[in-house]
Amino acid sequence: MARVTKQERKDGIISVALKLFSEKGFYITTIPDIAEKVGMSVGNFYNYFTSKDILAKELVVYISEYIGAKIKKINESDIATEKKIYEIVSMYFDMADEKPEMIEYFLRVYLSNREVFKEGCEGMICVSAFVTELMIFFDEGVESGDLYDQDFFSAFGLFMGYLGGMVFLFGEKILPDSLSSYKESIAQNIYNALKAR
Amino acid sequence: MITKKLIDKIEGEACVYFDIKDRVVDFATIAFPNFRGIQEILKGKNALDALVITPRVCGICGHAHLMATVRAIEDAYKNGGYEIVLNQKIQKIREFTLIMETIQNHLKWIYLTIMPELAQLNKSTKILTPLKSAFGSSIAARAIATFAGQWPHSSYMLPGGITCDPTNIDALKAKSYVDELTSFFEKESLGIGIEEFLAFESCKDFKNMDSDISFIEEELIKAGMNKKGFSHDRFIVLGNHSYTNPSKINQTRIYCADAMCVEDIDSYSPNEKTYAKNAVYSGSYYEAGSLARQMSLNVPIVKNMHRRYKDSAYSRVMARIFELAYLLKESNSILDDIDISEASFNAPQHINAITATGIGVVEAPRGPLVHKVSLEKGVIKEYKIITPTQFNIGSSTKSDPTPAQKSMIGVSKEDALFIFRTFDVCSVCTTH
Amino acid sequence: MHSKQDKKPTLIWFQGLTCNGNTHSFFNLHNLENLLNKFEILYHPSLESTKNIDEITACIFTCDIFIFEGTYDPLMKRNDVLVSEILNYYAKDANYIIAAGTCASFGGMFKASAPERNSGLIFNEADHEGPIIKYKHKVINISGCPIHPEWLGYTLNMVLSKKELEVDKLHRPIELFSNLSHHGCTRNEYFEWKVDSDNFGEKEGCLYYKQGCRAPMTHASCNKILWNEVSSKTRVGTPCFGCTEADFPRQSLYSTKTNMSIPQDMPIGVPKRSYLTLAGIAKTFSIKRLEGKLIDYKKTH
Numbered sequence: 001m002a003r004v005t006k007q008e009r010k011d012g013i014i015s016v017a018l019k020l021f022s023e024k025g026f027y028i029t030t031i032p033d034i035a036e037k038v039g040m041s042v043g044n045f046y047n048y049f050t051s052k053d054i055l056a057k058e059l060v061v062y063i064s065e066y067i068g069a070k071i072k073k074i075n076e077s078d079i080a081t082e083k084k085i086y087e088i089v090s091m092y093f094d095m096a097d098e099k100p101e102m103i104e105y106f107l108r109v110y111l112s113n114r115e116v117f118k119e120g121c122e123g124m125i126c127v128s129a130f131v132t133e134l135m136i137f138f139d140e141g142v143e144s145g146d147l148y149d150q151d152f153f154s155a156f157g158l159f160m161g162y163l164g165g166m167v168f169l170f171g172e173k174i175l176p177d178s179l180s181s182y183k184e185s186i187a188q189n190i191y192n193a194l195k196a197r
Numbered sequence: 198m199i200t201k202k203l204i205d206k207i208e209g210e211a212c213v214y215f216d217i218k219d220r221v222v223d224f225a226t227i228a229f230p231n232f233r234g235i236q237e238i239l240k241g242k243n244a245l246d247a248l249v250i251t252p253r254v255c256g257i258c259g260h261a262h263l264m265a266t267v268r269a270i271e272d273a274y275k276n277g278g279y280e281i282v283l284n285q286k287i288q289k290i291r292e293f294t295l296i297m298e299t300i301q302n303h304l305k306w307i308y309l310t311i312m313p314e315l316a317q318l319n320k321s322t323k324i325l326t327p328l329k330s331a332f333g334s335s336i337a338a339r340a341i342a343t344f345a346g347q348w349p350h351s352s353y354m355l356p357g358g359i360t361c362d363p364t365n366i367d368a369l370k371a372k373s374y375v376d377e378l379t380s381f382f383e384k385e386s387l388g389i390g391i392e393e394f395l396a397f398e399s400c401k402d403f404k405n406m407d408s409d410i411s412f413i414e415e416e417l418i419k420a421g422m423n424k425k426g427f428s429h430d431r432f433i434v435l436g437n438h439s440y441t442n443p444s445k446i447n448q449t450r451i452y453c454a455d456a457m458c459v460e461d462i463d464s465y466s467p468n469e470k471t472y473a474k475n476a477v478y479s480g481s482y483y484e485a486g487s488l489a490r491q492m493s494l495n496v497p498i499v500k501n502m503h504r505r506y507k508d509s510a511y512s513r514v515m516a517r518i519f520e521l522a523y524l525l526k527e528s529n530s531i532l533d534d535i536d537i538s539e540a541s542f543n544a545p546q547h548i549n550a551i552t553a554t555g556i557g558v559v560e561a562p563r564g565p566l567v568h569k570v571s572l573e574k575g576v577i578k579e580y581k582i583i584t585p586t587q588f589n590i591g592s593s594t595k596s597d598p599t600p601a602q603k604s605m606i607g608v609s610k611e612d613a614l615f616i617f618r619t620f621d622v623c624s625v626c627t628t629h
Numbered sequence: 630m631h632s633k634q635d636k637k638p639t640l641i642w643f644q645g646l647t648c649n650g651n652t653h654s655f656f657n658l659h660n661l662e663n664l665l666n667k668f669e670i671l672y673h674p675s676l677e678s679t680k681n682i683d684e685i686t687a688c689i690f691t692c693d694i695f696i697f698e699g700t701y702d703p704l705m706k707r708n709d710v711l712v713s714e715i716l717n718y719y720a721k722d723a724n725y726i727i728a729a730g731t732c733a734s735f736g737g738m739f740k741a742s743a744p745e746r747n748s749g750l751i752f753n754e755a756d757h758e759g760p761i762i763k764y765k766h767k768v769i770n771i772s773g774c775p776i777h778p779e780w781l782g783y784t785l786n787m788v789l790s791k792k793e794l795e796v797d798k799l800h801r802p803i804e805l806f807s808n809l810s811h812h813g814c815t816r817n818e819y820f821e822w823k824v825d826s827d828n829f830g831e832k833e834g835c836l837y838y839k840q841g842c843r844a845p846m847t848h849a850s851c852n853k854i855l856w857n858e859v860s861s862k863t864r865v866g867t868p869c870f871g872c873t874e875a876d877f878p879r880q881s882l883y884s885t886k887t888n889m890s891i892p893q894d895m896p897i898g899v900p901k902r903s904y905l906t907l908a909g910i911a912k913t914f915s916i917k918r919l920e921g922k923l924i925d926y927k928k929t930h
Contacts, residue, residue, distance in 0.1 A: 072902075123913030132905040135891050139901065142888030152890035203708050205674055205682050208649055210707070231705065233646055238741045245883045249870055253738045256650030256775065305656070309675055327677055328665070331656040338657045339857045346865035347856030348657070349650045350775050353867045355829055355883070360866035362832040364924065370859075538926030541866075542830025625648050 022104035060110050060126040063102050068129030081146035086187035093179040096167045147194050209624025214468045222605050222613045227592040232472035235629045239580040244548050249352045255626045259349050260298040261561035265568040267354040273555030273572050279546040286539035287358045289531050294341045296528045301334035302562035303521040306621045315416045318615050333381050340374035358542030372532045398497040417511045425608050426510025426616040428600040432489035436560030440527045442493040456558040464592040473627040475591025476583045484600040485564025485588040487517035513619045548575035584626040638693040642673040646739040647699030650775035651730040658778035686710040691722035700732040700739035700747045720761045726768045734770035735875040755875040770800040774872035779854050780805050811844035813852030814863045823911040824919045836868045841884045843871035845896035
């Protein structure tokens with residue numbers, strides 16, 4: 001059997017922790033719960049993350065970098081701004097479908113338990129990879145003349161608030177149809193709201 | 198016969214066309230070549246960009262253009278319903294840097310223009326030291342840079358204030374530059390203390406000196422410049438400053454004046470295309486500059502000079518030299534009054550909110566500088582610049598000559614060329 | 630008997646379309662007289678010269694150093710002679726041709742007087758074209774609106790000492806133009822920690838985010854070799870307008886061009902992604918010392 005590297009072990013912890021935190025909640029989930037599910041001793045767990053809070057922060061960075069890398073790929077592709085919006089929406093909804101724990105963690109743990117993140121994860125520190133890519137997206141959109149030049153947060157809130165809201169409705173099983181069936185109309189709405197006037 | 202003379206060693210170039218009869222100038226017309234179209238360049242630009250563009254009208258008095266622009270835009274704010282109130286600190290620092298620019302201008306004119314030309318006219322053998330003035334001027338430029346970052350071409354004035362936020366270190370540094378410049382002027386130019394010089398009340402007092410300035414005074418008399426170069430004996434001062442009294446003067450009678458009465462009219466230049474228009478006040482030509490300003494202030498020695506020699510070339514030159522000393526003293530007292538704790542800038546309404554016209558009037562080294570701006574949502578629709586040289590050195594017809602034209606009539610061509618320069622010609626300003 | 634004077638290199642300072650700002654800026658050089666004494670000045674528009682304008686425009690002498698101030702306008706005449714002819718005549722035999730200021734270097738402010746025809750000596754903005762392109766190897770551009778006195782002083786001294794003067798691809802001496810005008814700005818710490826200047830008229834804050842400062846995008850040593858030996862634009866709270874670059878003058882000079890609050894132009898060579906990552910993080914921190922006033926005069930009274 002191939003030896004499991006330290007990084008793979010770490011990824012394993014992250015994957016399990018994401019699931020447990022988003023299913024059971026941040027406070028209820030304990031380190032022994034995670035260690036057990038990963039199949040390691042609690043002592044060994046501490047070799048990877050020295051506390052639950054540190055794990056919590058690393059998870060945010062992990063998700064941010066994961067989404068950031070996806071948006072970067074879209075940013076660098078040679079397609080129109082309108083199509084990029086669709087691709088970002090599509091990527092986000094697919095992720096909510098396929099890796100719901102990531103989005104769940106982001107919405108239910110990171111955004112709802114700010115006290116956990118107040119030190120070392122303030123402002124943009126942990127989500128920088130993801131926010132930076134959206135900045136690049138907006139900047140290029142305005143520079144190419146496709147998007148209207150407005151305050152960054154007005155646009156950011158509209159874009160991400162909208163997507164987050166839909167995923168929340170989906171998670172609450174309120175949406176009558178699959179998430180992917182909304183991609184087209186939502187991408188169109190976002191584009192209409194942001195496009196050059 | 199009409200003879201053409203290209204005049205350089207002034208700010209830019211001018212062409213004077215002399216009509217000589219019986220060895221004296223019967224009439225002369227003046228053409229300024231080399232148009233730059235700054236008014237056109239300004240159209241369609243953000244109003245604040247004018248603060249960067251107009252100082253580039255002129256390398257020697259760009260700061261006056263900056264001040265005229267900021268005043269014009271501030272006036273547009275007022276006319277657009279958002280009056281800007283400037284505190285004492287802002288006004289005084291702006292005033293100080295403007296004065297320093299005038300001082301460096303006068304110094305250069307004395308040493309680079311007046312002394313060499315006068316020496317040549319009188320065939321004097323005096324060894325000249327023209328670069329002395331560059332050194333003195335560089336001290337004035339340092340004093341400006343202390344607040345304005347650099348000279349020439351600073352853009353540190355903005356509607357609502359100034360960009361710098363000086364400490365007492367800066368204010369004291371500026372003061373030490375003024376001290377240094379004063380000592381320089383006393384030692385190198387006057388030969389006596391500035392207080393003693395400023396206390397002069399009669400032209401006879403100039404005899405008590407032995408220096409560059411007394412050399413100029415003697416040579417002026419030797420060349421008969423106290424009896425030549427007379428203009429209309431009408432003067433105009435329009436810029437409002439601590440050291441001016443905006444007024445229109447007929448001989449010695451002083452009346453109030455308003456820049457709204459200024460307009461520019463087409464000039465008469467039959468021999469060459471000129472890019473300069475003539476500036477008139479209520480339709481008439483007036484002389485502008487140091488002599489006008491000092492007359493408006495009733496400065497005793499200038500009044501004495503005028504009583505003796507009227508608006509001769511002598512009075513024009515000596516009043517300017519006197520003004521240099523006067524401004525040095527004034528700049529010192531301005532610095533003493535600056536309260537560093539006041540704000541440097543009070544942000545006005547965004548410029549995009551302004552649709553209005555405004556006028557900015559400043560006493561530049563050579564006289565009134567008028568900028569008129571018309572803004573639409575903060576964008577320049579029209580920009581008009583009228584410069585002091587347009588007042589002094591327009592080119593008109595023989596029946597209604599401009600101050601410079603009148604001053605050259607009836608003298609030899611050589612004298613006329615000197616008299617022409619007593620107005621301190623700024624061709625670059627004029628061909629904006 | 631030959632006096633030393635005979636061996637002085639000859640210099641002509643000639644003008645195109647100009648405001649005289651480079652002339653007056655150069656006059657501020659501290660050691661001006663000593664430097665000028667090392668040359669024979671055949672012609673200068675403001676200084677005593679050994680030849681007059683008629684002799685100069687007759688194109689009968691040659692000179693070692695030809696300094697040109699102002700924008701080149703192919704239709705412009707001086708003393709009824711096309712500047713183009715004069716320029717080509719002196720350029721041919723001169724050892725060095727110095728474009729004094731941005732107008733002569735790239736077209737500058739007065740390119741706008743007739744944009745379809747005006748240019749610098751060997752550059753039209755950043756395009757390599759101009760009236761004396763065939764003598765380009767002799768041309769040194771000292772851009773700046775106006776020229777910095779010490780930059781010209783340095784260049785003349787280099788020429789006098791026959792030292793190799795390396796230039797960048799815009800023909801500017803690299804010892805003067807490898808720096809950015811950002812280098813040495815007293816506001817650098819505010820740039821590092823992304824603390825914006827809220828307003829003009831403050832000692833505190835960086836002018837890059839809102840006030841249009843071009844210092845991180847401008848090759849110039851203004852904050853290293855101070856203006857008038859005293860200060861610089863950014864030190865007195867005026868944004869850098871990028872006056873040494875080929876695209877001067879740009880527009881909306883007192884405000885930063887942003888796209889959804891993100892500065893459009895990045896410091897030279899810095900990828901936007903790297904910049905935004907760093908900026909986003911730096912802006913998160915609240916550093917009291919950098920956010921407050923350096924001196925509160927009202928309080929200390």
